[in-house]
Amino acid sequence: MLDYPTLDDIKSALFVQPHPDDNEIGAGGTMAYLVQKGIPVYSVSVTKGDGGSDEHSPEALASIRALEAQHASDILGVTYLGDLGYTNTNPGTISSICEDIVNIMRTHHIQTLISVDPDLDNECHPVHLTVGRAVNEAFVRCPQRYYPFHEHRIHDDAYHPEILGHYFTKHDNTIVGIDAVYTQKMDAIRAHSSQVNEAFLQQLNTLYQAYAIGTPYTYAERLKLLYPIHTHCFAIRDELLESLMESL
Ligand SMILES: [Zn+2]
Structure with missing residues (x-):
């Protein structure tokens, strides 16, 4: 079948x-x-987020943001795996980040x-574009037993992950009603106090309301969830696929 995954299909997740x-x-x-459903959820940061402050040195800002990220994860109840060590001056490449992500996936057997x-x-x-590409590639590389190829050995912990998801997307296929966890979400965002102010929080509040338009919810998030079949050579317009699904 060509159906997209749903939220209920998620058994463990790495964000x-x-x-x-x-x-x-x-x-x-x-x-x-x-x-809340009892599913293991992990969070990892690719960079330390050490750029973009006139007030703090990069090193000081990295320390502040590491504490904020841990606090935010504690509020959500997710396991925070820290950062991959990349910085504003060393942001990594698609291939280096991909290798790091595959390593984490294989360690925790992320579905x-x-x-x-x-x-x-x-x-x-640029870091968002690079990380998005690297994560897409990690989804494809994880099952390949000889990856990372430069190690020239078999990796017995290679396995097939089942679902690839995107947030910050315009091609969403999954609406998540978040009314029951909205306070938690906003408190987790507020935990990044070096980054957010009230005006930005108000903009986000409006955005999450917009995501819920046409749904039974006041607030929502929107994701794109894909099975492996959708992640390679899967070329069909959304409206054609929808028509196909309705006709089955
Ligand atoms: Zn960012």
């Missing part, structure tokens, strides 16, 4: 964020919902891998 705070902003409600959509047409942040 990969380019910077500390992206997971909470893009999918914090989904994370809290999954945790569902979720990160930012690298094909969001107005996304301008």
Whole structure:
């Protein structure tokens, strides 16, 4: 079948964020919902988020954001795996980040891998674009027993992950009602106090209301969830696929 996965198909999940705070902003409600269902949920930051402050040195900001990220994960009840060590001056490459993500997936046997959509047409942040691509590649590489190829050995912990997900996407196929966990989500975002102010929180509040338009919810998140069949050579317009599903 060609159906997309649903939220109920998620059995364990790793959320990969380019910077500390992206997971909470893009999918914090989904994370809290999954945790409440008893599903193992992990969060990892690719970079330390050490750029972009005139007030703090990069090293000081990295320390602040590490504490904020841990606090936010504690609020959501997810296991925070820390960061991959990349920085504003050493942001990593698609291949280096991919290798790190596959390593984490194999260690924790992650069933569902979720990160930012690298094909969001107005996304301008280079780290988001790189991380989205790296996570997509990790989903494909994880089952390959000879990957990472430069090690020239078989990896017995290679396995097939089942679901790839994107947040910060315009091609969502899954609406997550987050009313019951909304306070938790917003508290987790507020935990990133070096990054957010009230005006930004108000903008986010409006955005989560917009995501819920046409649904029974006041607030929602929207994700794109894919099975492996959808992640390679799967070329069909959404409306054609919808018609096909309705006719079956
Ligand atoms: Zn970010």
